[in-house]
Amino acid sequence: MEPALAAAPGDRRTVVSLFSRLRTADGQSNPLPFYAKLRTMGEVVPAPWGGHLATSYRLCHQVLRSRSWRVPDSGWRTCQDDAARWSAAASRQMGDTLPMLNPPHHTRMRRPLGNIFDRKSLEIIKPSVEKVIERLLDRLAEELREGPADFCALVGEELPVITIGEWLGIPSADYPLLRSLTHDQVYTQELFPTPSHLALSDAATHRLRQYFTELVQERRKAPGGDPISSWIRTWDALESDRHAADEAVYSLALFMVLAALETTAHVLSSMVWLLMKHPRQLEWLRIHPEHIPGAIDEVLRYDAPIHMISRVAAEDTELAGVRVRKNEMVQLMIGAAHHDPNQYADPGVFDIRRKATYLSFGGGIHYCLGNTLARLEATCLLTSLLKRLPSLRISAAPVWAPRVAFRRLTALQVVHT
Template sequence: MTAGWAEWPLRRRSPSTAPTTDNRSEARRPPAGPRNPGAGGAPSPPAPSELEESPVAPAAPTTAVGTRTVVSHLSRLRSPKGQADPLPHYRDLRELGPVLPTPWGGHLVTRHALVDSVLRSRKWRTTDSAWKERQDSDRWNGFAQQELSRTLQGLNSPHHTRHRRSIGNVFDRATLAGLHAVVAGTVDGLLDTLQDRVAEEGDADFGSLVGDQLPIEVIGSWLDLPRADYPKLLWLTHEHVVCQELLPTATALAGADRAAEGLRDYFTEVIRDRRAHPRDDVISGWLRTWDAMEEDREQADAAVFYLLMFLFVASVETTATLMPTMVHLLDRHRDQWRAVVADPDLAPAAVEEVLRYDPPIHMAGRVAARDTELGGVLIPKDAMVHLMIGSANHDPDHHRDPATFDIHRTGERISLHLAFGGGAHFCVGAALARQEATLLLRGLAERFPGLHVTAPPQYAQRVAFRRLTGMRVSTG
């Protein structure tokens, strides 16, 4: 493989030289509507007074709610108290309205029906590279953001359709059956480690010992990556995802760019190795698939790189948050933990309720493909809406008694939450995440019925991607 595609973003070439995987055919529409300075905000979080005085007015007609009120609620949501329990703030936002203006020209969408409709509708698009090129903000010029535009997450039809079909139903029943022993064995080994650490110290950090390790061990094994590389890859993944946050700091964005470069360097070498030494493995299979689809070898390698990088990061980051969240919620509701201990077959239902109650991703962005009315509000073409998945999952119009954590929900399909998104961009790794969480929960219930949290969890200051940075537990 030549160096052309792999070096392109690092040399900061003009966007016109990008690989064909980046929606360039859609890139020449003129700007329309207010420009969006960030995925939910700006390069660094401005003070509330700066936001309130923003010259960018929300689209008209709009709700009667002012941006001052919205900013106040977002500030509380970002606080340590809001991170520990965001539900009261989501309730307040839902009561303000289904579509709320932000000072940067975007809108928060708080209700399940509207969030679900945006995720599924072709009237709404992801923030692809063509859209980012039209934005007058350094927020979108960073390396991490440009890389995201070329992954499944950042592609729109027809490019997304082509790339998605190239991997098929990647975690189908046959694949999951083949991974079952890997996941189960990894769970056993990690719980042995947890037990040993608790025996030595009295308690242990569940996130770093189990939550982080389970998804990277499984996806790393599936992709046939060296285990010695897992610590580095885990750190790069956690740093990289910050570029998708609401109002990230300039420092965080710079760290995300460095992480994206590290991921680029690493997975470029992986692809070079598989080209030189083909195997009977997933990555070599993708290379063969794309060789049949794409005459240009560089473009085939680029396509596989972006698939590989995206699937790895997405598989690790969200599941690493799901695991400690699951333990934390069941610890807060001891009667339901005892129910799982008594009947481990409740594990799948418990996992679904965790995903609904506190999903790994609480917010996702979409942009209007054309002037569109949403919940009575006119959203101009190219303007962004921030889909508040965490709020939507607690919408009383969709879930009965949504503020109650209840693994015994009946009479409704408990999987009808939005933790994995929806529509064409529904999470490709949803089935694997469910398998990992279910097997882990069964293992915990069977081995450690006295498991309990010994110190309240600590959270990163995020709004979109939840992350527990520490949560200590004891096994008895």
């Protein structure tokens, strides 16, 4: 086994420079060259800010599935030196949500949820998703009659919030607020949040806490057939302390919204961007709509909404022969892993017939609970778009938010010719 890696000054400068360029608008419009460079530095690259970066598919897959790796939970966060980063209110709140819990706490929270979006539930949700899509495309078509329209604002960002909002029984008047609070909250999950971003994230966290606490209280007073009322019944049976039961339900409802919005919005908009960039494949798909789910899988591989997932070592261990100390962080570079030539033939080629596996929804015990819902939204939307707006075209270069971990297309101008 090799000793713990300390970054050589040259490598350190290279990684710092790669990440600062990756964070710019240019880097976000095409991160692939940065990931290619990172992969040439090794399967495990020392992170100049501490911990390591895993750059290969093989390692990212292995770490996600292994019990030797834990998520950075609230206990881990309170022990970190960088108090501002890890003890910020927003970060502490994330530490209490499902994906940031370790067993046995994680098992206790996840098991009662079951498979919330199984085939039967999706059959119930599907007609309302289709109805929402028709409404959103009506509006898009109307705007397109006047000229270019922003697909992100009119469809990509709308469908996920309406879908999850209707599922949870949230009033539609609150969707814009939840969308904007979610955008601000996500800063705390980024690699290098600035103090002003952390402040925005903390303020959003405070408002979200207030919102979802009140929502749980309302459902307690007037329970219905919605998921929040059902989680209250479940947690009242599991937990004798009413306050603890409410906390569990609050944190579930909050995280469902946080988890569902930006991620799904990114898939919907990048699906349109990537297919419009590959018109021959788009035409082929129009003739072979049975391949729509496969095309969405390729969108999820080619440009996953989450490009980086964090884990910490449960004990002193090694990764690809490199020593990693207990509690040291490893950032799994999913965006780089999805273009690893040792895993995929021609990884830089967008190919909707590829039928490849990918890590966009994570793996192991934290595997995404909403993956089927996100895929349903994308499938229904693409099916309808192909029928209703056959001549949709991109009319201006898209705009991405300058981030590293969570991808976000902020504008995608389209025209219908």
